[in-house]
Amino acid sequence: MSDTAPPCPPAEWQIWFDGSAFPNPGRIGLGAVLRGPAGERVDFSAMAAEGGCNNEAELLALGKALELAREAGARHLRVRGDSDFAVRHARGDAHTKVARLRSLVEHTRFLLDAFASVQLEWVPRHRNPDADRLSRAALGLPDKPAARPASRKRR
Numbered sequence: 654m655s656d657t658a659p660p661c662p663p664a665e666w667q668i669w670f671d672g673s674a675f676p677n678p679g680r681i682g683l684g685a686v687l688r689g690p691a692g693e694r695v696d697f698s699a700m701a702a703e704g705g706c707n708n709e710a711e712l713l714a715l716g717k718a719l720e721l722a723r724e725a726g727a728r729h730l731r732v733r734g735d736s737d738f739a740v741r742h743a744r745g746d747a748h749t750k751v752a753r754l755r756s757l758v759e760h761t762r763f764l765l766d767a768f769a770s771v772q773l774e775w776v777p778r779h780r781n782p783d784a785d786r787l788s789r790a791a792l793g794l795p796d797k798p799a800a801r802p803a804s805r806k807r808r
Contacts, residue, residue: 664689666729666731667687667730668687668731669732669733669776669784670714671685671714672707672714672788673710673791674704678706678707680700681705682792682794684783684785684788684790685787689725693725695721699791700792701713707736708736714739714788715734715739716757716764719764720764723767728769729771730772733774733775733781734784742761743762744773785797
């Protein structure tokens with residue numbers, strides 16, 4: 654038996670983010686949920702200072718979630734959002750020529766670099782309900798109705 658214990662997995666923080674623009678483009682609502690490894694939970698809901706489109710809203714929400722995680726002392730993150738645009742661009746898998754979006758992507762990537770490790774994942778909207786609710790609440794919008802299960806054809 655070895656005297657050296659295997660390394661402990663890092664204390665990972667979980668983040669869910671979402672942004673809403675209403676109308677699109679219009680006012681921007683930001684929503685995020687952070688869960689720490691010791692059971693901490695931070696819910697964030699706020700309206701952005703400026704308006705914009707839904708892609709701007711998603712990137713701003715991701716940026717705010719990363720700032721909150723940094724302030725909480727997180728080093729290892731698992732980040733989930735239902736915006737394919739934000740996830741692909743933050744990972745560096747896609748690029749935009751739109752200057753305002755490019756600036757937000759660059760800022761988001763700068764924030765990501767401050768962490769020891771980050772797993773950034775796209776999730777379907779139905780797996781991101783709390784962040785969605787928080788982003789809509791920032792704009793005074795009601796929750797979206799729950800998705801209906803697919804109907805079955807009877808023979």
